[in-house]
Amino acid sequence: xxxxxxxxxxFGSFITSLLTLLMALITGKSKKIxxxxxxxxxxxxxxxxxQSIINELIKFINNGWKMTYLIAxxxxxxxAPAKMPFSGATLKxxxxxxxxxxxxxxxxxxxxxLQEGESYITxxxxxxxxxxxxxxxxxxxLIDSLVAGQDEPDMxxxxxxxxxxxxxxxxxxxxxxxxxLYVRCAIVxxxxxxxxxxxxxxxxxxxxxxxxxxxxxx
Numbered sequence: 001x002x003x004x005x006x007x008x009x010x011f012g013s014f015i016t017s018l019l020t021l022l023m024a025l026i027t028g029k030s031k032k033i034x035x036x037x038x039x040x041x042x043x044x045x046x047x048x049x050x051q052s053i054i055n056e057l058i059k060f061i062n063n064g065w066k067m068t069y070l071i072a073x074x075x076x077x078x079x080a081p082a083k084m085p086f087s088g089a090t091l092k093x094x095x096x097x098x099x100x101x102x103x104x105x106x107x108x109x110x111x112x113x114l115q116e117g118e119s120y121i122t123x124x125x126x127x128x129x130x131x132x133x134x135x136x137x138x139x140x141x142l143i144d145s146l147v148a149g150q151d152e153p154d155m156x157x158x159x160x161x162x163x164x165x166x167x168x169x170x171x172x173x174x175x176x177x178x179x180x181l182y183v184r185c186a187i188v189x190x191x192x193x194x195x196x197x198x199x200x201x202x203x204x205x206x207x208x209x210x211x212x213x214x215x216x217x218x
Contacts, residue, residue, distance in 0.1 A: 074103040074149075082140050082172050085184050085197035089174045092181060096139030096171020097213065103145055105158045107214045110167065111135075114206055123183060123200030126210065127170045136213035139171035140184040143195055143211075147186055150193045163188055166208045168198060 077100050082091050113129040114121060121129075130137065146167070149155040168185040174197070175181055181200045185208075186193050198204070 074145075076101050076103045076141060076145050078139055078141055080141055082174075083144060083184075083195075085174055085182055085195070086176070088177050089182070091172060092175040093173040094139055094171065095173075096137040096169070103142075105154060108138075108142075108158075109135075109212045109214045110162060110165075110209045111212060112206055112209050120203040120205045123168075123170075123181075123198060123202055123204055126168075126204045126208070127183075127200070130170055130210055130212065135210070136215060137171035138169055138211055138213065140169045142171075143167070143169050143184050143186050147193050147195055159186075159193055162209065164207065166196075166198070168204070168208055168210050170210055173200070 078097050079099060082094065084090070113126055113133070146155065146159065150159055166185050166187050168183055170183050173181050173183060182197045183200060184195060184197050187196045188194075189196075198208070
């Protein structure tokens with residue numbers, strides 16, 4: 001004869017279903033952004049400790065929303081208007097990726113294009129080699145995200161690998177009133193990463209590195 005479910009059984013089943021739904025909704029946006037200790041919840045159910053179960057659920061929801069907010073904050077809108085590198089500058093060309101992407105630092109390559117025996121190349125030649133090698137460029141909105149997020153642990157770790165370097169974004173090209181062309185970059189100034197720009201006629205040495213997509217797809 002089947003045993004009629006108790007109110008506690010029904011409550012536990014409801015909590016389990018709710019947690020499953022929440023996990024599905026939240027982890028649909030990320031592989032792993034929130035966790036709950038299933039054994040701990042089961043122990044609380046066995047002890048009929050409803051309030052503690054609710055507390056665990058609240059912690060899970062709060063953590064999930066915080067992480068979801070973090071992911072939302074890392075959405076990079078590559079179609080947003082470019083910031084000008086200096087007063088009077090205009091956007092001459094936009095040849096980087098388009099659309100909205102989640103900023104994944106593991107999908108950013110930092111490279112140079114110097115060939116054996118070269119100590120520098122011009123910015124024009126640097127960009128030409130990137131295009132010839134079919135590298136996928138970001139536009140300069142990436143520079144703004146890196147500079148703005150430099151205090152976040154993972155962003156800091158990424159940038160710390162490149163201290164002393166110049167991180168150059170070739171996806172946007174800007175012009176001054178005389179027709180000279182520039183690209184934006186990120187450099188360290190007084191221990192902080194800041195936005196700067198480079199004239200494409202300048203020499204780009206080995207410490208100047210291009211930011212490109214590791215996916216290498218247009």
